[in-house]
Amino acid sequence: MSSAGVSRTEQKERTRRAILDAALTLAEDGGLAALSLRQVAKEIGIVPTAFYRHFASIDELGLSLVTEAFDALRALLRDARAIPEETDSEWDLAVSIADKSIDAVVAHARQSDRQLRFIARERLAGPAAVRDAVRHQLELVERELATDLAHLPFTRAWSASDLAVLSNLLVNAMLSHVEELSRATSAADTRRIADTARRQLHIVLVGALRWDSSK
Amino acid sequence: MSSAGVSRTEQKERTRRAILDAALTLAEDGGLAALSLRQVAKEIGIVPTAFYRHFASIDELGLSLVTEAFDALRALLRDARAIPEETDSEWDLAVSIADKSIDAVVAHARQSDRQLRFIARERLAGPAAVRDAVRHQLELVERELATDLAHLPFTRAWSASDLAVLSNLLVNAMLSHVEELSRATSAADTRRIADTARRQLHIVLVGALRWDSSK
DNA sequence: TTCTTCGGTGAACGGCTGTTCACCGAAACT
DNA sequence: AGTTTCGGTGAACAGCCGTTCACCGAAGAA
Known part of the structure; x- marks a missing residue:
């Protein structure tokens, strides 16, 4: 001991x-x-x-790591979801959401980067059992995010499948951002990568604001 | 023999x-x-x-696989880049580009899925040498795509860094789509996933059409 | 035909793998 | 104080790992 x-x-x-x-x-x-x-x-x-x-075995360790990793991912999403502010326009609201989300991603990437990158990595490269568990949990997370997105003003007329599509895009992008942030070698690097992530999120939200599910 | x-x-x-x-x-x-x-x-x-x-060694096999995988990725991009049609509006052009690109992704995901997923997987999970080689090649690919994007009409006023940001977003999204397509279990499944990819690309391109680099 | 080249063979190397078992010693319970 | 619980130990298991070496036999060159 x-x-x-x-x-x-x-x-x-x-x-x-x-x-x-x-x-x-x-x-x-x-x-x-x-x-x-x-x-x-x-x-x-x-x-x-x-x-x-x-x-009991190495496999059990793998599944415990999945649990721990998703605790970290859900904590990130909880922070990113913090109540949207009152704003003058839909665009200001979108910018506010994007900035808050990127801040949350940067903060959690700093303190839980190994857990978050575990998800991105093992979803593709894990042993079958771990891979399946990660994919299943990611599906649940995407569904949760989709229901959150449904409460935003600009998604009022969206179909459920469009919400799922946007949620999938956002979750994948977030995991990419975490990966890129983990490779930052300086504070300036981190800011540069966070800025890239922010601009990508802005582009997506501009697209989402103009989206019409009935099209 | x-x-x-x-x-x-x-x-x-x-x-x-x-x-x-x-x-x-x-x-x-x-x-x-x-x-x-x-x-x-x-x-x-x-x-x-x-x-x-x-x-000469297992490591050398890994690097050969990287070469082969990027041959497949570049072939995909070559197809997706096929000369944009003449269209009435920027939006029609964007739709045409998106649909052609998704078709190329679906086609290449069918015939080169192991190579393309190798890139997505080993970029995160590979042995150090392979991981670094994959990331380096991906950077080159993103730069090539950025210069292609620069020739589109709606990016005329874009900064170089905004082009890089969009390119990065598109490459990451493409690799995600390949991964999802590989899990399709039926033709209907493939169509559903391709449709999700198409909608995501539409959202991004709507955002890109409204983008203003000077903002 | 003779000689060389070379892809595939089989034994062997030291080292690492996950898992089992009987055992130890100190913490915790009665 | 006596007894049980239990986390850590060290030996042992069968099996796989990358790599080396000397060798074989057929294809190709002379």
């Missing part, structure tokens, strides 16, 4: 977190499928077999 | 292609980093050591 003065349950939770944490970091090279239990164990200073005191 | 009546150089090329082909397929589970030389060898019916008659 590591340090003294902590209860056994607390120490167990501490080790569990260390495993999840190390796995999230080590999976950045080559994806979860290329991660080994022994790498994780070595990284956090336990013997490989101790891993099984916390997870 | 397999069959008779073929020259040695031809047979060598045939085996090389079989290696690339099997690697592309096997990498769909877990990504390139989780691919093993021995899986590939077993798949195509050669002994593991014969692999080295074609590639």
Whole structure:
């Protein structure tokens, strides 16, 4: 065990977190499928077999990582969804939403980048079970976002499928932005990438404002 | 060797292609980093050591796959770029471009889906060398697309950075569409997904038509 | 026909993989 | 104080990994 003065349950939770944490970091090279239990164990200073005191198998670790990653993604969306302000025009409202959303993406990309990039990565490269779990959760997230979008003034006349289409576009774009932000090497870099993301979101929202579901 | 009546150089090329082909397929589970030389060898019916008659190492195979994948992506863009028609309005032009592009994406996703998804996957999950190569090639592709976009009428007043922003958005969206198309399980499914892609592209182009770089 | 080239073979290397088991020692419960 | 619980240990398992080497046999060149 590591340090003294902590209860056994607390120490167990501490080790569990260390495993999840190390796995999230080590999976950045080559994806979860290329991660080994022994790498994780070595990284956090336990013997490989101790891993099984916390997870029944490597697959179970993968699914726990999915849960943790989506906690982070939902937290991001909760922040981005913060009540839209009163504005003079639909366009001002859209700009306000876009800016708030980009701020939320930048903030959460900073503190949860490994979790968010885990989603983008394992949705394409994960072991089958993880890939399917990620895709399923992403579908749910897209549906939630679609119902939020439905409450905005400019989507009043939109069909459900158009809302789903826009939601899908926004979620994919957001994950791309997180990825690009993670590669920033300076504060100026971060601002530049955030500005790109903002402009893309503006373009999309301009398009959405002019959209007509009946067309 | 397999069959008779073929020259040695031809047979060598045939085996090389079989290696690339099997690697592309096997990498769909877990990504390139989780691919093993021995899986590939077993798949195509050669002994593991014969692999080295074609590639100096596994890393070199990865880089060859990058080359092949980007041949497919550039072919897609070449088709999508087909000379824009004469139209009555900017909007009709945009619709025409969008529809042609989506048709090209659907067609190439059908025949080169493993190559195109390789790009989307390994850009996030590949071994460092492959990841870097994919990102570098994607940057080049985005730059090429940006110069193409610059020739469209509605981008006449656009700044270079706005062109890059739109190009980045379009390339990312395209890779997302390829991924979704690959999961289609029926012709109707494909049409539904293609329609989603088309609507997203329409939204973006509506936004782009109204865009003002000086804002 | 003789000689060379070369793609494929099979054994072998050291090392890494996930998982199992019996065991230890300290925390927690009675 | 005695007993149970349980996270971490170390050995062991069968199996896969990338790469090397000497070798074979047929295609191609002389």
